Amino acid sequence: MTVLTIGRKLVPLAQVAFxxxxxxxxxxxxxxxxxxxxxxxxxxREIVLT
Numbered sequence: 001m002t003v004l005t006i007g008r009k010l011v012p013l014a015q016v017a018f019x020x021x022x023x024x025x026x027x028x029x030x031x032x033x034x035x036x037x038x039x040x041x042x043x044x045r046e047i048v049l050t
Contacts, residue, residue, distance in 0.1 A: 006040070006050050015042045022049060 002013040018041040024030065036049040 004040075006048055009048065011040065011042070011048060015044070017041050017043045 004011045004013055004016070020039055020041075022036045022039045024032070024036070032049070038050045040048040040050060042048065
């Protein structure tokens with residue numbers, strides 16, 4: 001089984017439904033401390049920023 005390490009979280013690759021680029025300008029109210037590059041959407045509809 002292939003596992004992705006994202007920060008402290010381990011995400012099985014089989015649970016990833018969709019990967020897209022993260023656009024911070026789409027929601028100007030969201031001001032993260034870190035600069036995120038992508039967003040993973042898992043099969044259980046959980047979202048993980050990377």
